[in-house]
Amino acid sequence: MRALAFLLLLSPVVAAAEKPVVIQNATVYDGSGSPGVKAAVEIRDGKITAIAAKIEVGVDTRVIDGTGLIVCPGFIDLHTHSDSAVVSKTLRPDTCYAVQGVTTIVTGNCGSGPVDVAKFFHDIEAGGVGSNVIHQVPHNDVRSQVMGNANRKPTADELKKMEELVEKGMADGAWGLATGLIYNPGTYAKTEEIVALAKVSAKHGGHYASHIRNEGGNLLDAIQEAITVGKESGCPVHVSHIKASGKAAHGLSARAVALIEGARKSGQKVTADQYPYTASSTSLRATIVPTRYREGSTKDYVARYADPQTGPQLKADLAEAISERDHGKAIQIASYSKKPKWQGKRLSEIAEMEKKDVLDIVIEIETNGGAQIVNFGMNEEDVRVYMKQPWVATASDGSAKTAGESVPHPRSYGTFPRKVGFYSIEEKTIPLEQAIRSCSGLPADILGFKDRGYIKVGQFADVVVFDPKTFRDTATYEKPHQLAPGVKYLFVNGVLTIDDGKHKPDVLPGKVLRHAK
Numbered sequence: 001m002r003a004l005a006f007l008l009l010l011s012p013v014v015a016a017a018e019k020p021v022v023i024q025n026a027t028v029y030d031g032s033g034s035p036g037v038k039a040a041v042e043i044r045d046g047k048i049t050a051i052a053a054k055i056e057v058g059v060d061t062r063v064i065d066g067t068g069l070i071v072c073p074g075f076i077d078l079h080t081h082s083d084s085a086v087v088s089k090t091l092r093p094d095t096c097y098a099v100q101g102v103t104t105i106v107t108g109n110c111g112s113g114p115v116d117v118a119k120f121f122h123d124i125e126a127g128g129v130g131s132n133v134i135h136q137v138p139h140n141d142v143r144s145q146v147m148g149n150a151n152r153k154p155t156a157d158e159l160k161k162m163e164e165l166v167e168k169g170m171a172d173g174a175w176g177l178a179t180g181l182i183y184n185p186g187t188y189a190k191t192e193e194i195v196a197l198a199k200v201s202a203k204h205g206g207h208y209a210s211h212i213r214n215e216g217g218n219l220l221d222a223i224q225e226a227i228t229v230g231k232e233s234g235c236p237v238h239v240s241h242i243k244a245s246g247k248a249a250h251g252l253s254a255r256a257v258a259l260i261e262g263a264r265k266s267g268q269k270v271t272a273d274q275y276p277y278t279a280s281s282t283s284l285r286a287t288i289v290p291t292r293y294r295e296g297s298t299k300d301y302v303a304r305y306a307d308p309q310t311g312p313q314l315k316a317d318l319a320e321a322i323s324e325r326d327h328g329k330a331i332q333i334a335s336y337s338k339k340p341k342w343q344g345k346r347l348s349e350i351a352e353m354e355k356k357d358v359l360d361i362v363i364e365i366e367t368n369g370g371a372q373i374v375n376f377g378m379n380e381e382d383v384r385v386y387m388k389q390p391w392v393a394t395a396s397d398g399s400a401k402t403a404g405e406s407v408p409h410p411r412s413y414g415t416f417p418r419k420v421g422f423y424s425i426e427e428k429t430i431p432l433e434q435a436i437r438s439c440s441g442l443p444a445d446i447l448g449f450k451d452r453g454y455i456k457v458g459q460f461a462d463v464v465v466f467d468p469k470t471f472r473d474t475a476t477y478e479k480p481h482q483l484a485p486g487v488k489y490l491f492v493n494g495v496l497t498i499d500d501g502k503h504k505p506d507v508l509p510g511k512v513l514r515h516a517k
Helices: 002-010 117-125 139-147 156-171 192-203 218-234 253-264 284-288 298-301 310-324 347-354 359-367 380-387 413-427 432-439 440-448
Strands: 021-029 036-042 047-053 062-066 070-073 073-075 102-109 132-135 176-178 206-209 237-239 270-275 280-282 331-335 372-375 392-394 463-466 489-490 495-499
Touching: 036 413, 073 392, 073 413, 073 440, 073 495, 102 280, 102 489, 117 132, 117 156, 139 156, 139 176, 139 192, 156 192, 176 192, 192 206, 192 218, 192 237, 206 218, 218 253, 218 270, 253 270, 253 380, 270 380, 270 440, 280 284, 284 310, 284 331, 284 359, 284 495, 310 359, 331 347, 380 413, 392 432, 392 440, 413 432, 432 440
Parallel strands: 021 062, 021 070, 073 102, 102 132, 176 206, 206 237, 237 270, 270 392
Antiparallel strands: 021 036, 036 047, 070 463, 280 372, 331 372, 463 489, 489 495
């Protein structure tokens, strides 16, 4: 008996079978892009069981008055980095995403994440999770397991081993192959290597998602490479967090859209996602250090700064990269454990504070483990051009977080209310029905869901109910750890995880969603 009690304490808490729920008098947006209609929605046994102007209510039914509220499908985030969060005891509830209305997240993005898909899924299910989870086979970690951080083509045997890892991941339920072609070691992969691995994904009915090789001045070439991978492999192509970053790329969004539209008109499946901000976020190293200096071990990398032959050219290249980013004013430190007081400050501010050159600050950071940064490299017009495309979904590129000393990008807290609340409801950049579709039905279609992503009878009840007057992003670049208000109710697989505006972190009804061909 004591052993059973111990096991129960370790088990994830999932609500017992809940009463049927009817949401009345709300405006329902079904995720298709159609305008909202006044209707009632019934949720019973984890599914949407009725949608009608009026629904008869039984004695055991809970009634929610949706007057003034919007009911729509739970949001699907195609691009998160919550791979470690969903197996973390403190982050499993996914609170900062739940309060944005997110019910499903995708991991394995930018080529990084667990390669052993079966173990990853087992670990999630063993502890429970707040949202549904989808995983992709991460190219960078596959390549690293087989080749390390080598700047060369794989041998035939190495390519075969990588194909086998992708094969196993897909067989275990991954949804596709994901690359991050600015990151090590994937940045050293040629197109033919990616095509070979994408063919394995295609064989299982999977997709190819890519943080493309360049999001700046060579944006169009990088998009074309992704299109080529899709054409030659047979995979649907998905461009992750599409943008035009850096002054050399400003204004390229229209040409990027035309390039993708051309591929789509020729019969290819090509889509993208976007976070609605003018700043991006990644490591300082990936942002300003050319790839040729990043191969080998960390020790090899750090030694290059002092090398009499490599060092001077490395420093010259860094100085040029800093100059292109407004002499350090465009880069804000998000996380640097060696000197937390630098977090939240621009490189230019830190240099002035320390009475040093910006280049010296960068070298200090890079030779002491590196830092995560926020890069203010985009312009508003490009953001809006992408947003208006019917094939661009909304996705955060963030991860589940709790408040701390770091000053991360606010996208982990504000992506979905920013798109829906600010850009659609306030700014009217896109109609509300399109904004909601970009968060629900569109990503569901991109993934190939048959039973999620829409308000339809028979679908799993992943449903968000929000107040259009208050659903806004409150997280800022200066104070990012701010939970979004406005979600009144959130159902994950029919279970309430937000009830009357209060999140229930001990209720973990999310599921691992395994891909099946």
